[in-house]
Amino acid sequence: MADFAALFDRKRKLEAEPMPAGAKAPKRQSTEGQASPEPGKKKKKKKKNEHQPDAQHAGPRPKVTDASSSSAKGDRRQQRMAAQLAGASFRYINETLYTRPSEEAVELFRDEPRLYEAYHEGFRLQAARWPQRPVQLIAEWLKATQPRTSVVADLGCGDAELAASVPQRVHSFDLVACNERVTACDIAHVPLGAQTVHVAVFCLALMGSNFVDFLGEAHRLLKPHGILKIAEVSSRITDAEGWDRLLHALGFDEVARDSSNTHFVLFDYVKSDRPSASLPAVALKPCVYKKR
Ligand code: SAH
Secondary structure (H helix, E strand, O other): OOOHHHHHHHHHHHHOOOOOOOOOOOOOOOOOOOOOOOOOOOOOOOOOHHHOOOOOOOOOOOOOOOHHHHHHHHHHHHHHHHHHHHHHHHHHHHHHHHHOOHHHHHHHHHHOOHHHHHHHHHHHHHHHOOOOOHHHHHHHHHHHHOOOOOEEEEEOOOOOHHHHHOOOEEEEEEOOOOOOOEEEOOOOOOOOOOOOEEEEEEEOOOOOOOHHHHHHHHHHHEEEEEEEEEEEEHHHOOOHHHHHHHHHHHOEEEEEEEOOOOOEEEEEEEEOOOOOOOOOOOOOOOOOOOOO
16 A cells, blocks of 8 residues: 555645646545545434334343444445545546656656555556457557567556567566566666667557657667557547647658547557658647546
8 A cells, every 4th residue: 555645745746836738737635634534424323222112121232342343344444445545546646647747757656666556556447447458459469460579669568468468579668667577667768779679569658748758769769660559548639630740740650540449549650761850749638537
């Protein structure tokens, strides 16, 4: 479980700084400054003894302490509170990742590595509700269409599910190395040489406000005519024309687009011979989750 005091300290620090245009400020935690441990819940009226059918006849009831049921209640309450806190911290970290430059995400997890666990737990819960997860489609695509000798960079890999699912060599990068397959780095600066990979993958990973740096880095890593595979949440691409112009200006040619999924779009690009041009300013909408 994360150290939430440290989390809220950092939250306050971030709130004191200006947010990028159009970004939503993180919401205040509803539990802050409240005396009740269960905000929003009405207090139930306690039943008095005299309303109980046998109370008048049997005299005062001996006080029976049902240790097992009261501890079960306590457990349930603790679980509920833990789930609320985990949900709040997931939403806060998620929003930070989407609305701030990636160097702040690096700092956030460097100072509080346990927040990463909280984030990933939340991500897994969200992703489990999707009818299909894009990482599975990308794994199928790699297995079915790419040679086993291809070298892949999975940028923003999470727990490196892709590397575990395909026969190709996959270099897996994320802000925190949550297992031995992952190399920790900011994907704006990947510790691999230029033109070393055949395929670069961003699966739901264009999160920082400087996501264009990530795309530029993929261009550097890819061999000539290498493939850039992107899966992104459909609702984030509000400026589709701007998105196309940006990818073209970065030096990528679109070869396939699959919008058939309800939650995300899959793009395939090929690194072109054309030098990159001056880049249009394009934003992706942060994918923030509402409090349930
Ligand atoms: N690709 C994985 C995980 C998606 S969640 C999958 O589809 O299952 C998005 C991931 O991108 C998170 O693990 C997050 O930590 C990572 N990420 C976001 N910004 C990053 C950055 N600047 N550098 C490295 N990883 C980043």
